[in-house]
Amino acid sequence: MRLLKNIAWWQWLLAAGVVIGLLGGAYFSNRLSNAVYTSSAEVLMTGQGDPEQPDTAYTSNQYVNQRMTTYAQIASSAQVTAPAAQALGTDSGTLATQITATVAGDTTVLGLAVTGPSPDMARRNAVAVTQSFINAITKLETNPGGTARVVVNVITDPGTPPARAIPALWMLLLGGFFGGLIVAVIAIVVLRWLYPQRFQVKMPVRRKVGESTSRMLPVVQPEKREQQNSPWIS
Numbered sequence: 083m084r085l086l087k088n089i090a091w092w093q094w095l096l097a098a099g100v101v102i103g104l105l106g107g108a109y110f111s112n113r114l115s116n117a118v119y120t121s122s123a124e125v126l127m128t129g130q131g132d133p134e135q136p137d138t139a140y141t142s143n144q145y146v147n148q149r150m151t152t153y154a155q156i157a158s159s160a161q162v163t164a165p166a167a168q169a170l171g172t173d174s175g176t177l178a179t180q181i182t183a184t185v186a187g188d189t190t191v192l193g194l195a196v197t198g199p200s201p202d203m204a205r206r207n208a209v210a211v212t213q214s215f216i217n218a219i220t221k222l223e224t225n226p227g228g229t230a231r232v233v234v235n236v237i238t239d240p241g242t243p244p245a246r247a248i249p250a251l252w253m254l255l256l257g258g259f260f261g262g263l264i265v266a267v268i269a270i271v272v273l274r275w276l277y278p279q280r281f282q283v284k285m286p287v288r289r290k291v292g293e294s295t296s297r298m299l300p301v302v303q304p305e306k307r308e309q310q311n312s313p314w315i316s
Contacts (some may be wrong), residue, residue: 091281096266103262105283107254114248121208125216126239127153127190130231143190146232150185153192154284156222158182166214168205181211191237201243208240290316 125151129142156162158181160174167174182195196211198204216234223232273281 092270095270096263099262099264099266099269100259101262103258103260104255105258105266106177106262107256107258110135110258111249111251111254114246115250118199119201119204119243119245119247120241121201121204121240122193122195122238123208123212123236123240124186125192125212126235127195128218128233128235130229130233141232142247145185146190150190150192153184153219154208156218157181157192157194157211159218161218161222162211165217166207166210168211169214177207177211180207190250194240196240201245205242207241212236212240216293219284 099184123173127146129144129146160178163174163178163181170177180197184193184195185191186193194208194212194215195206196208198207216236219232219234220230224230270281
């Protein structure tokens with residue numbers, strides 16, 4: 083406890099800055115190591131009308147426009163994720179959380195974004211999900227007579243996202259150490275500038291053993307010493 087009391091406020095601040103910097107470096111290292119990659123594809127939903135009846139083409143396109151939100155929801159449903167997960171050898175529930183489907187404005191273009199722990203896995207997941215989505219929509223939109231009301235065409239194939247360079251753990255820890263140290267020094271300077279009387283930087287003074295003990299012993303004058311030894315003084 084006595085040792086802790088001898089530690090100055092600026093020393094505590096330096097230690098806190100270093101510890102926070104190291105924790106920050108470890109946190110960023112963990113985040114970068116667990117980073118995910120995204121592979122995207124775009125599909126075009128087209129309504130199939132009767133070629134002999136021109137009015138049916140407009141009606142079929144209206145039908146597709148009204149169902150685009152439903153198609154986006156189907157992209158992460160079990161109808162799509164179950165076959166895709168079986169092809170990938172993974173869990174259907176986990177794959178469903180890695181799929182994001184968005185409609186491109188007021189169009190019949192649907193974007194499929196699928197994540198993965200590596201660039202290659204992200205592309206493999208996106209390819210499996212895109213193919214499974216096409217099969218699911220074709221099955222759902224096929225009439226009992228065998229005519230598909232909606233045709234799905236891939237206009238952008240899933241690509242391989244670029245790999246990111248991840249710094250080594252020791253580099254992030256070293257950067258956190260010096261970063262926390264610099265921030266602590268800046269904080270000390272600011273506190274000394276704003277409150278010079280309250281926050282004073284006092285360096286510990288080392289004293290010799292003989293010097294410290296000599297100051298503790300009182301000095302007795304010779305005259306007083308004789309009076310103290312005299313037997314006539316009561």
